[in-house]
Amino acid sequence: MHVLLVEDEQDQRELVANILEVNDIKVTQADSVESAIVSLKNLVKQNTLPDVIFSDWKLGTLTGISLLEYVRNNSLNIGFVVATAYGSVKHAIEAIEKGADDYLSKPFQSQELLLAISKANTAKSLREQNQSLEKQLTEQQNMVDLVGNAPCMQQVYERIKRVSNTNATVMITGESGTGKELAARALHQLSDRKNNSFIAINCGAIPESLAEAELFGAEKGAFTGAIAQKIGKIEAAHQGTLFLDEIGELPILLQAKLLRFLQEGVITRLGSNDEIQVDARVIAATHRDIPTQISKQEFREDLYYRLNVVPLRMPSLKERPEDIPKLILHFINKFEQQYGGQSAKLSAPTKKLLLDHDWPGNVRELSNKLERFVLLGDEQELIEDLTRQETNSTNFDTNMPQQNGEFNIPENGMNWDDFEKQVLQQALLKTKNNKTKAAKLLGMGYKQFLYRIEKFEL
Numbered sequence: 001m002h003v004l005l006v007e008d009e010q011d012q013r014e015l016v017a018n019i020l021e022v023n024d025i026k027v028t029q030a031d032s033v034e035s036a037i038v039s040l041k042n043l044v045k046q047n048t049l050p051d052v053i054f055s056d057w058k059l060g061t062l063t064g065i066s067l068l069e070y071v072r073n074n075s076l077n078i079g080f081v082v083a084t085a086y087g088s089v090k091h092a093i094e095a096i097e098k099g100a101d102d103y104l105s106k107p108f109q110s111q112e113l114l115l116a117i118s119k120a121n122t123a124k125s126l127r128e129q130n131q132s133l134e135k136q137l138t139e140q141q142n143m144v145d146l147v148g149n150a151p152c153m154q155q156v157y158e159r160i161k162r163v164s165n166t167n168a169t170v171m172i173t174g175e176s177g178t179g180k181e182l183a184a185r186a187l188h189q190l191s192d193r194k195n196n197s198f199i200a201i202n203c204g205a206i207p208e209s210l211a212e213a214e215l216f217g218a219e220k221g222a223f224t225g226a227i228a229q230k231i232g233k234i235e236a237a238h239q240g241t242l243f244l245d246e247i248g249e250l251p252i253l254l255q256a257k258l259l260r261f262l263q264e265g266v267i268t269r270l271g272s273n274d275e276i277q278v279d280a281r282v283i284a285a286t287h288r289d290i291p292t293q294i295s296k297q298e299f300r301e302d303l304y305y306r307l308n309v310v311p312l313r314m315p316s317l318k319e320r321p322e323d324i325p326k327l328i329l330h331f332i333n334k335f336e337q338q339y340g341g342q343s344a345k346l347s348a349p350t351k352k353l354l355l356d357h358d359w360p361g362n363v364r365e366l367s368n369k370l371e372r373f374v375l376l377g378d379e380q381e382l383i384e385d386l387t388r389q390e391t392n393s394t395n396f397d398t399n400m401p402q403q404n405g406e407f408n409i410p411e412n413g414m415n416w417d418d419f420e421k422q423v424l425q426q427a428l429l430k431t432k433n434n435k436t437k438a439a440k441l442l443g444m445g446y447k448q449f450l451y452r453i454e455k456f457e458l
């Protein structure tokens, strides 16, 4: 332990220093508030702050309180003990009020001195622990949008924390609705770039003909309809984060241009020859299996390796059923606040249904269902919705490969895209092209359904 001892009477100071040193405590001595502050400044520079300051109350024309104020105002975490004259309770109270950890009335025994110093040292360590817990809490708070404590989610948080403050490219994989975008936002929030832009672009949602201008920008007149200069999403993310959602949908031509940006940090707007330096941290996400796309030559392998520097897999909701109760509470509170405070309560059997549900649409599906429940307050509707979905998923009256009411992958494999397209087509057929009903039939959000039927141009 290291103590800064402040006492203007030399005999007294040496006596106290002696007691401390005999007990293996390192002592730095000062004879006034001013010289104590000079010592502290030097110790701060050398990064060797004392653990405790033991200061006399009366120090020339000043008091130990001036030193205490200096320490606390400069947020120096040091234990502080004030030695007050015998019987001056007023001073003791003032010292404690101003943030001293303890006081000692003179004269004192050596054991009392050591005890007070040790108490102040403990108080300082507790403050240190508190600060570190608070810091962790703030970090957690920043990831507050991601709800869930399951071990697989803890691993996600751990990885997010570890890589957030680097510029490494992160490739987030996981089924639709597992929180890939939320994870990307958390990475941005926890980085030094947090005060700059977070620009998200869904590579699957822009028509191929406009994708280049969207990403890289375009000069006025670069193509028909380019009536003004357009700043692309990459440029807009300068000094911030660029989130490329559904990266697997990026047209192969643009994959080459994106690779160039990742390698050289420069872009060229459509219709221009000038190179523009852009400093953007790139995060990509996909629910598709990129290695399969690579084998079909739909995705560039070199781009994949450049993007997949840090892989982050978002677990499906099925993998973390223990988080469902927490998520239910979270969404009910969220939507109650959003739509004005009526209190929506779920009965135990409905909670059980939610727990047993398969959640093909993951957290997004849960969120959509609970939003509707809070809005309509109709528990029966929620129950019917959940049971209907279960029945539908086990009773395909279709020409799709199945046996005993259970879907089976044919021995010679199948084409997932064709399968998805067929399911979407059937949902539209069954609902006479009513997209809202078709989305509901598939347990999907309306937007998610639209995005998929646009993907297959249905």
Ligand SMILES: Nc1ncnc2c1ncn2[C@@H]1O[C@H](COP(=O)(O)OP(=O)(O)OP(=O)(O)O)[C@@H](O)[C@H]1O
Pocket (backbone or CB within 6 Å): 145, 146, 147, 148, 174, 175, 176, 177, 178, 179, 180, 181, 182, 183, 245, 286, 287, 363, 364, 367, 448
């Ligand atoms: N862990 C979670 N905690 C709270 N909300 C979540 C969580 N995961 C997802 N959500 C919510 O679910 C919805 C979908 O999340 P998000 O858009 O991040 O998923 P995604 O994986 O990017 O989906 P997609 O692949 O379809 O784009 C959002 O409303 C989001 O707020």
